Amino acid sequence: MKSLEELKAIRERASKKINLRGGGEGEETKILVGMGTCGISAGARETLTALIEEVGNKELKNVYVSQVGCQGNCFAEPIVQVSRPNEKPVLYGKVTPDKVKEIIEKHVINGEVVKNLVVGSAFH
Amino acid sequence: MKEQVKVTINGKEVTVPREYTILNAAVEAGVRIPTLCHLDLHDLKMVNRTASCRVCMVEVEGRPNLAPACATPINDGMVIRTDTLRAIKGRRMAVELLLSNHPTDCLICPKNLQCELQALAHELNVREINFSGAMNEFHIDSSSQALVKYQSKCILCRRCETACNEVQTCGILSALNRGFETVVGPAFNLPMVDTSCTYCGQCVAVCPTAALTEVNHVPKVWETLNNPKKYVVVQTAPAIRVALGELFGMEAGTIVTGKLAAALRRLGFDQVFDTDYGADVTIIEEAKELMNRLENNGRLPMLTSCCPAWVSFIEHQFPDLVDVPSTCKSPHIMLGTLTKTYFAEKNNIDPADIVMVSIMPCIAKKAEAARTELAIDDHDNVDIVITTREFGAMLKEAGIDFDKLPDEDFDNPLGESTGASIIFGTTGGVIEAAVRTVHDWMTGEDLEDVEFTALRGIEGLREATVDINGQEIRIGIANGLGNARQLLEEVRSGESKYHAIEIMACPGGCIGGGGQPYHYGNDEVVKKRQQAIYEEDRRKTVRKSHHNKEVMKMYEDYMGEPYGEKAHHLLHTSYSPKERI
Amino acid sequence: MKNTRLHMLVCGGTGCESQGSDKLVNALNLVLDKYGYKEEVTVVKTGCFGFCEKGPIVKVQPDDIFYVEVKPKDAKRIVEEHVIKGRKVEDLLYVEPNEEEKLEKQHDMPFYKKQHRIALRNCGLINPEDIEEYIAVDGYLALGTCLTEKTPEEVIELVKQSGLRGRGGGGFPTGFKWELTYRNKNDLKFIICNADEGDPGAFMDRSILEGDPHSVLEAMAIAGYAIGAEKGYIYIRAEYPLAIHRLNVAIDQARELGLLGTNLFGTDFNFDVELKYGAGAFVCGEETALINSVEGGRGEPNAKPPFPAESGLWNKPTCVNNVETFANVPPIILQGPEWFGSVGTEKSKGTKVFALAGKVNNVGLVEVPMGISLRDIIFEIGGGIRGGKKLKAVQTGGPSGGCIPEKDLDIPIDYDSLKSIGSMMGSGGMIVMDEDDCMVNISKFYLEFTEEESCGKCTPCRVGNKRLHEILTKITNGDGTLEDLDRLVSLGEYIKDNSLCGLGQTSPNPVLSTLKYFRDEYIEHVVHKNCPAGVCKGIKRKQKEMKQQELKEQKQKEKEIQLH
Secondary structure (H helix, E strand, C coil): CCCHHHHHHHHHHHHHHHHHHHCCCCCCEEEEEECCHHHHHCCHHHHHHHHHHHHHHCCCCCEEEEEECCCCCHHHCCCEEEECCCCCCEEECCCCHHHHHHHHHHHHHCCCCCHHHECCCCCC | CCCEEEEEECCEEEEEECCCEHHHHHHHCCCCCCCCCCEEEHHHCEEECCCCCCCCEEEECCCCCCEECCCCECCCCEEEECCCHHHHHHHHHHHHHHHHCCCCCHHHCCCCCCCHHHHHHHHCCCCCCCCCCCCCCCCEECCCCCEEEEHHHCCCCCHHHHHHHHHCCCCCCEEECCHHHCEEECHHHCCHHHCCCCCCCHHHHHCCCCCEEECCCHHHHHHHHCCCCCEEEEEECCCCCCCHHHHHCCCCCCCCHHHHHHHHHHHCCCEEEEHHHHHHHHHHHHHHHHHHHHHCCCCCCEECCCCHHHHHHHHHHCHHHCCCECCECCHHHHHHHHHHHHHHHHHCCCHHHEEEEEEECCCHHHHHHCCHHHCECCECCCCEEEEHHHHHHHHHHCCCCHHHCCCCCCCCCCCCCCHHHHHHHCCCHHHHHHHHHHHHHHHCCCCCCCCCHHHCCCCCEEEEEEEECCEEEEEEEEECHHHHHHHHHHHHHCCCCCCEEEEECCCCCHHHCCCCCCCCCCHHHHHHHHHHHHHHHHHCCCCCHHHCHHHHHHHHHHHCCCCCHHHHHHHECCCCCCCCC | CCCCCEEEEEECCHHHHHCCHHHHHHHHHHHHHHHCCCCCEEEEEECCCCCHHHCCCEEEECCCEEECCCCHHHHHHHHHHHHHHCCCCHHHEEECCCCCCEECCHHHCHHHHCCCCCCCCCCCCCCCCCHHHHHHCCCCHHHHHHHHHCCHHHHHHHHHHHCCECCCCCCCEHHHHHHHHHHCCCCCCEEEEEECCCCCCCCHHHHHHHHCHHHHHHHHHHHHHHHCCCEEEEEEECCCHHHHHHHHHHHHHHHHCCCCECCHHHCCCCEEEEEEEECCCHHHHCHHHHHHHHCCCCCCCCCCCCCCCCCCHHHCCEEEEEHHHHHHHHHHHHHHHHHHHCCECCCCECEEEEEEEECECCCEEEEEECCCEHHHHHHHHCCCEHHHCCEEEEEECHHHCCEEEHHHCCCECCHHHHHHCCCCCCCCEEEEEECCCCHHHHHHHHHHHHHHHCCCCCHHHHHHHHHHHHHHHHHHCCCCCHHHHHHHHHHHHHHHHHCCCHHHHHCCHHHHHHHHHCHHHHHHHHHCCCCCCCCCHHHHHHHHHHHHHHHHHHHHHHHHHHHC
């Protein structure tokens, strides 16, 4: 180890390895995909994969993609919920892989809700 | 000027050097603090600072617990109390607890009236043992010819360990087991005879109780003296005459040579010889051997070989160097040999009827006498070895009032001695005696001032250069096996610059031997014995071995050439490598 | 890698491993592979979560779902349900004792709620066998900062200001110890990490070494820089194979990255670490005994002074700190002494890890801020007493700690308060006792331990503890007298006052504290020959004998009456 910079470079690289593990502290944006039978049959897996890839490509920190069970809105599957810290969760319906980029770009990164995809806000 | 600090002990302020312990300071303040494990033979570099017995506990202001006086350094303004109930209770309780796990057969104990634990119980006024309970019972190890180990009497002061490991570097004794069963012994608690123990006896010399004592050979001597068929001859080593008096209440360093000879005669020995005669013969042989090695590019340095513990040490610890020591047998073995050959022949006595008893300051001599390779014609040179202490006990048993004995002489011819042989009893003495002879022989002169003071002293390692006929003879001296080890490491690595090295296993030499009267941790005792040795040398008119008329006569009449063929057969030996355990 | 969306953190501490967490990791990987999720889900073996009562533990992140008592056979369900369908496996969630509700999140669980993790910060979070994961959580940043931006004096000052005290038992201020060693000038000095965890049932140091070995290596290097040592030894029990393995892996990785070795961070500071194995003697936790053992000698203490800071290993100035103490150092450097000082009490800063054991529901490892009450630890974190029984006492500080009665449970715990009620912090053992425990028998049990573990060097400990034990045995056999109780006190106080090292100086604590707080139980044993908890078998025998004797005498009497 020659310098502090060298260590910090390793830290940058390595932090990607473990950035999923900070969950549960309330500081992160969570993207939840409904993965009940209905969701999976409606193509939720592909949506989930696309979300993970996009988050990865953009090297977003404190953004976690996770899956949940059926939320009861089976008509709108695949359903994706985005919860930013200290904001009310937003529920998007019929999120096919091609819509993933827009949600990430607008809502996750810039905090701007993609209104035309919203199923219903504030369901909690 | 050393830095001085002030401490207050029991309300009395004293100013003492900064490096003092509380115990040292208490001595200055006139306050007695009892000790047990503590041992400080400062000048002999044997210091036991284990602070394990907890008998010297005192109160120190500001410290939550009691402190061991022997191991606690003082600091400026320290306030110490030794007289509070808490401190007194602490000290007495330690002795009580030790006694609760100690056999109480004091009346028939070999250390009766010489036991430091016993004395302590008396001093602290211990009248009952409030905490009696289970006691350890270990078997008695009397496997060796030299020492008896009775672990049930061990109080874990660890002095023997310090002597064995730090001073002598033999590494035989160490604490075994844990907790209540802890005891000191060799690895795996092997019998002593199966270890590399040199039997130097320094552990015995410092043991406060009877956990380590010499093998008692007194009954054998009584038996022999009362056997009309036996011709019993006795010899005594030079170091006995300056120490024996201590057993009879005399000041350390009192010379009792005349009373010693008289006492031996009273006991009924047929001949009272002096090991000094053997020492003079040793010098004749050793001086010739050294000159031989010097002249013929022989193995150098040459090491002296009078000390059996040292010989055993080199065989076990430096088996690759067994060709370095002189091949001379030790003085008492030589005297034994000469008694059973030369003397027996001359007086027409069957050597098989002769019993040779050696009185030695040493317990290793007991083991040495049993070495089979030293035997001549299938009989031992020396049959029984007893220590100074055993001899003192015999005299008491015999009802001899030592104080009132007249001064007598040793018997001829093997009682004739010189100043050179007397100084064999101290470190530096053997080599000084050798130099006196080598000098005269190499120069052909008769040197008047025989005192080579450069060779004297009590430090563990010394060196001196003696100029003989333009040739520089470099001499090294070691007393204590740890010091010997240092010189031997140099010999092993080829870095040794000496021509001759004198080694004695015991700190101070034979005067500090393991068979001497107990010094009870006072190195002044040893130093006074050394002064007495040199005083005895000064009293002698003949102070060179080659001037011992009886010795030279023996060579003329019987032995032939010194270091010659017959001498080789009778007076020399060889050493063999031994396993290190 | 970028496709990974889930991390399954499987506890790889000794406790969980012994319950099959190794097999569980394999099973999870196998099932994930089968379903084609290997890329998406990473299974990580981490250090101890501390909740050993409910092991093996699996924490799924970022979902923050905490599964307990997971068996290898559960792997299939976890993958099928949680990974594929996004549903929690309900029956693997934690249920608080005496409550119905299932708790899925770690921080909702009372066991974790009141904990504050500094020393254990990375245990259960990172893979201890991957140095990069440690670096990812700011590992070695403290060392780098110290070496490149601070002088040794500044580092010592930081540690001093933090108020960190030795976590191994003594509670000696760490910064002060460093300073003492720093001040003793010598060409050679040593750092020793004391990992000779000997208290029965205690395993905080083991867990740190298993779960976060680099934090200790980093702190040792920092300490080395501060005092001027280039060599560190970790004295670790040979019975800790997993910790030894993880340490060896960590040392290798650190050497490879140049975080141990020469010219660290481009400076002229060199530091390396070597392991020394202990054979499990309790007394080797005492620093001078430990040093003797490292040197190859018999593990027994020396009289102090001289302290190791003056003359320690090979007679060179040596700084000995405990594992947990070291684990606290990097965060102190990075987050500052004020941050550290904000946790804990005025004289005892920061947190302490305790090994909670005995009659509580949640046995395990807990890290709590200093100043928390014993009641909070036992009843909140520990979930109360097993089987709804009544608490009788709690013993802190390992085998030579004292027993604290119920009435003192609300005292905020720190070094000084524990000492004031006759116990001690020790290294963090905490054993809870209920009404079924006999306090006389308990103190006899501890005495048996210390008596056996005494090195035998000094008289008070070697003989005194034996005698104490004998008296206690006499009492539990129904042969005790009231005088024996006085003898226990007088002997116990003598041993404390006169012993050579900490072992003897504390060994009578269990006896003395139970005699103080539970004297009635002793009196019951001694006067009425009765063990109220019904534990002491000897006294039962005695009772039987007494009854038989009574019956015999009665019969004899009746006979005599008939005769008359």
